[in-house]
Amino acid sequence: MVEHPAAGRPVAHPPVVSSVAVGLPVELDGPAPGQRTLTAYGKSPVSGPVAVLAESLQGDRQADPENHGGPHKSVYVYAAEDVDWWRRELDRDIDGQMFGQNLTTSGLDLRDAVVGERWRIGTAEFEVAQPRIPCFKLGLFAGDRTMPRRFIAAVRPGAYLRVVRPGHVAAGEGIEVSDRPAHGVTLADVFTVYHHQRERAEILLGVPQLAPMYHEWARERRVRTG
Template identity: 50%
Template sequence: MPYVRSVNVGGPQEVTWLGRPVVTGIFKRPVEGRVRVRRHNLEGDGQADLEKHGGEYKAVYAYAREDLDFWAGELGRDLSDSAMGENLTTVGLDVTGAVIGERWRIGSALLEVVQPRRPCFKLGLRLGDPDFPQRFGPAARPGAYLRVLEEGELGAGDEIVVEHRPAHGVTVGLVAYAYFHDKSLAPRVLAAPELAPGARQTWERFRRHAG
């Protein structure tokens, strides 16, 4: 059974990156015990740039331990849980293959997959590698942003029960691949009605331009 290996939270902090100060919430740490899942985030978690991070459609970010291990091999160094700034480090769940609109029951919370991550420079900051975002996106191992359908509590060790999987088959991996490699797939991406509204607007533009 898939499960949550760690629950990771952290608030905004100022760091120096490439010679300038940056405020970021990407430095998260595993926490013990039960964590409250709220509509826009996990209790104790925070984001610095609320235009690009957080909110209803980026309330929780999940990344697979298996994908962290892939990147550890690519980078030639160990990567700890939370290395991608994720809130939930999962085991035994194909996060890349998760379908947009898929619903996960974790503890007493119900979460819905709504979009993949598109990397910004802060991912390079987190890993100490300014070129890493350019590698992360095209690899199509984006992790999944989740919205909260039912608030509750969860913790490390909780099983992840997939309660619903839409039949359209549009996965977070497909959306990420389409964005970085083939935007002509826009009609396929838009077949997922559960796609986050902001992402849907972007893909509607891609479809119009392709036409």
Template identity: 50%
Template structure:
């Protein structure tokens, strides 16, 4: 994917810390509540300054250091759900505009502010989305919508802020999009899983999953 004339931008930078909430009598710890912050935000190897993940075994880490979701997708969800869906509502750290995150390639490299990021994988929804929206159907609907957003790893630490341009520095020759990886996973399609194996830069667990599905 190449940068167009107008250029994609960061609409907001969103961070949040773990909190406990009660769901059907069970206490759940989650950091899915993110809110926009002003000013320049430091980008570390595993997260943004002021941001944490509640369960580092499945969230965060170098391969899920920062999560991006598109303002266009938030608008789609607002229509779909009939409610306000503000920046950060899906737990994203970067709300973007002007770039179709379904079509970005795994391994694509972005420069935002002084940080350099590489796209690693789509989001696979978990029950925390249901907690955030108070809707048990949200994980299933999120998977079916085909709007997974994109996780990135940090190649170069730096700072970024709302209003920064998102520059696409490079994209793999054999592009496998975030949307294709997500569709392969949710559809259990062996042919699409074979295509996932061609994606450069996926975490090892994705290749293990794809080989098992193909084989």
């Protein structure tokens, strides 16, 4: 749909959830000397079924509910293949939870996920709502302040999901992708338009399942550019 700098890649099949993680807010040093920042990036994998609530996983909390969480950011997903890509890109080992995700997937290229497509995992159902926009907290948690910039350049944003049907999910369960919208706009498309091809913001207005903030941004861009 939209050209973006990240090329596709083959992935294993069928797609599964390789881990489920939750966490509570903690304080980290930074971003300036003497400052402390509250963040819920530090999520730990848990065993057994985890309840999927209306806007979160049970046992998971957000440090900044104004900018994180809510119906359009209920569950954050990152791919094991993307974590492996970062290990090669950074040329060092990294914690598999460095991106603060709730679900780690395997066998699913999240960049190609169509906004609005439905996923059935365990007894729960989700809808792909938007890609992630990185903030400075990614750099704090990664111990590398260049990470937000590198994250934007990499076009590997992961997926925020909204909850369609509460239930339970567990590591090892398959991901059934269904109801893929015909518009075909993917998470990589949205991320690329927002960060790299802003002149094409208009296409986001044709994606009704996209989180409202992107529609607001696209309308503002339309007004500014006439």
